Every structure is written in structure tokens, then in C-alpha cells.
Amino acid sequence: MDNPVFVEIQNHIEGSDVFLFMKGTPLFPQCGFSARVVQILKHSGVPFASLNVLENAEIREGIKSFSNWPTIPQLYVKGEFIGGCDIVAEMYQTGELQALLEEKGITQNAA
Structure with a gap:
């Protein structure tokens, strides 16, 4: 991964669980x-x-190539690309997002 923008993107993703x-x-x-x-x-x-x-x-354009996903926002959980708004919303509504977060060991403090 020689592309400095990709390196910066990867560092952001690895710097936080979500x-x-x-x-x-x-x-x-x-x-x-x-x-x-x-x-x-x-x-x-x-x-x-x-x-x-x-x-x-550079990151705005680079993230689209990095993930091979054309739109923003983009959500990553423990380094894994989850998706954009529609996918995240659908996963949330079906409970898949909460299950994924739990599976990955990410604490949820839902109100």
C-alpha cells in the first residue's frame, strides 16, 4: 500500500474500533x-x-477507491468496511448492526 492517502485512511480506520x-x-x-x-x-x-x-x-476521493464504494458516509467496525447510510440504517433496523457490534466486542450503551 504505497499510496500515502491509503496509508492515512488505514491509520484512521485502525485508530478506532468504530x-x-x-x-x-x-x-x-x-x-x-x-x-x-x-x-x-x-x-x-x-x-x-x-x-x-x-x-x-484527497481523502474524500481516496476513500472511494480505498473501499471501492462510491458514496460517503462510510462506516468501519474493527477495520472492516460495513457500508454507507442505507446499509447501516437497514442493519440497525433489523438488529444486525447491534449484533455485529456485540460480536466484535464493542460496548453499546443504548439509552
Whole structure:
């Protein structure tokens, strides 16, 4: 993995059990899809780190190649790409997301 952008992306993913590449920040999401994923994670009581891709064009484009996924947000759990907003929302609604988090040993403090 010689691409420095990929190395930076990998470092972010490995730096947190749950990592979200998003538009905006958890406090101020700048797109509805990012806001929805943040809402799901917060409702699940899952601690997560995030990166605002709007602040770095190289990462914004690089993450799409890195994951082979064309849209943002992108959620990673323990280094594994989970998906974008639609997939995360569907997994949350069916209970798959909570089961995955539990399986990966990630504490959930749902309200």
C-alpha cells in the first residue's frame, strides 16, 4: 500500500474500533446521510471517531477507491468496511448492526 492517502485512511480506520468517514462532524453533519449514520451510532451508544472528508479532498476521493464504494458516509467496525447510510440504517433496523457490534466486542450503551 504505497499510496500515502491509503496509508492515512488505514491509520484512521485502525485508530478506532468504530470509524466514520463523513461529511461534516458528528455535532454538525453537513449531509443528511452522514447525519443519519451519526444518529444511529449515538442511539446505539457506540463510541466512534470520525473524519470530515470535506476538509481533505484527497481523502474524500481516496476513500472511494480505498473501499471501492462510491458514496460517503462510510462506516468501519474493527477495520472492516460495513457500508454507507442505507446499509447501516437497514442493519440497525433489523438488529444486525447491534449484533455485529456485540460480536466484535464493542460496548453499546443504548439509552
